[in-house]
Amino acid sequence: MALITTHFYSQVLGLTCTMEVILPEPDQGIGVGASVWDGKSDLPVLYLLHGMSDDHTIWLRRTSLDRYVAGRRLAVVMPAVHRSCYSDQALGYDYLTFLAQEVPEVASRFFRISRRREDTFAAGLSMGGYGAMKLGLTYPERYAAVASMSGVLDMWEHSKDRPYLQLIGDQAAEEKLRLENPEAYRNLVDFKLNFGSLDRFRGSDNDLLSLLERRVKSGCELPKLDISIGIQDYLYPTNVTFRHKLDELHVPYRYHEEPGVHEWAVWDRAVTRVLDWLPVEREIPTGNGGDREARRQREEEK
Numbered sequence: 001m002a003l004i005t006t007h008f009y010s011q012v013l014g015l016t017c018t019m020e021v022i023l024p025e026p027d028q029g030i031g032v033g034a035s036v037w038d039g040k041s042d043l044p045v046l047y048l049l050h051g052m053s054d055d056h057t058i059w060l061r062r063t064s065l066d067r068y069v070a071g072r073r074l075a076v077v078m079p080a081v082h083r084s085c086y087s088d089q090a091l092g093y094d095y096l097t098f099l100a101q102e103v104p105e106v107a108s109r110f111f112r113i114s115r116r117r118e119d120t121f122a123a124g125l126s127m128g129g130y131g132a133m134k135l136g137l138t139y140p141e142r143y144a145a146v147a148s149m150s151g152v153l154d155m156w157e158h159s160k161d162r163p164y165l166q167l168i169g170d171q172a173a174e175e176k177l178r179l180e181n182p183e184a185y186r187n188l189v190d191f192k193l194n195f196g197s198l199d200r201f202r203g204s205d206n207d208l209l210s211l212l213e214r215r216v217k218s219g220c221e222l223p224k225l226d227i228s229i230g231i232q233d234y235l236y237p238t239n240v241t242f243r244h245k246l247d248e249l250h251v252p253y254r255y256h257e258e259p260g261v262h263e264w265a266v267w268d269r270a271v272t273r274v275l276d277w278l279p280v281e282r283e284i285p286t287g288n289g290g291d292r293e294a295r296r297q298r299e300e301e302k
Helices: 058-062 065-069 095-110 126-140 155-159 165-167 173-178 184-193 208-216 236-248 264-277 286-301
Strands: 001-008 015-023 045-049 075-079 122-125 145-149 222-229 254-258
Touching: 001 095, 015 065, 015 095, 045 095, 045 126, 058 065, 058 264, 065 173, 065 264, 075 095, 095 126, 095 155, 095 222, 122 126, 126 208, 145 264, 155 236, 165 173, 165 184, 208 236, 222 236, 222 264, 236 254, 254 264
Parallel strands: 045 075, 045 122, 122 145, 145 222, 222 254
Antiparallel strands: 001 015, 015 075
16 A cells, blocks of 8 residues: 655645545555555545544554555545544634545545545544544535544533533633643633533534434435444443434444443454445455466456
8 A cells, every 4th residue: 555644735724734645556565465446546535533632643553554454445544633623613723624625625636536425434533433423414415434433422421521611711710720630621722622612512513413413304315324432431421322312313323332441452443344344345365376366367357
């Protein structure tokens, strides 16, 4: 697989941004399956999203993603969005617009990447799981499938474990929190920048349960949904409430849970399941023999 680090200027954000892009190659070397891509057609694409503490490189550093993708007719695009919660921020920048509109436009202009709905997928972990689900529910006409791995699927439920969010807007209380609990203060600032306040968040398009209900009532075609979570994950309750809402609204989805906390061992397994679930072609043979056989078959087809 070709790995390309792309720096580009974002008109939406007004700054230079970065994304990692994985593309298939005709011959991928020893021990890797041959690509099924002809090099001429536009590639299906997975927008793979990072968590709040991470960046565009994290999937490559914490998993064997490059190897997992090898042999598939698929591009993977991994943009950096910092701690934005993939949102058009209340007090900041339009990261959702950047991700949903500008990143696909830039990726398709630079590379042979499809813009068709049936070729477009999103997935992510933690904050990125929230972001992937938000993409799919905000723009269901653009995404064929979205997957959340340990995602924050009910931000309201999650806020119950963070009572300090009630302090937003009280400058004296915020300053006291900054001095006494810097980590909690950072989380408060993130929520304030991204969503404004709890009252402003509740029922908005950032509230996935509310957004889901509106989309179902509108009668639009939703993407295929995949949810996975570790049973001991602190975000497990937010996944349960989101599943209950899906069941209540009779929305089909695929679900997987397993023993595990909020950790890369869980996400390393989850991303392989997601890749296998996506409707893209895959070449099975690996190793020198498999590569030579695949090349021979391609030559015969020519």
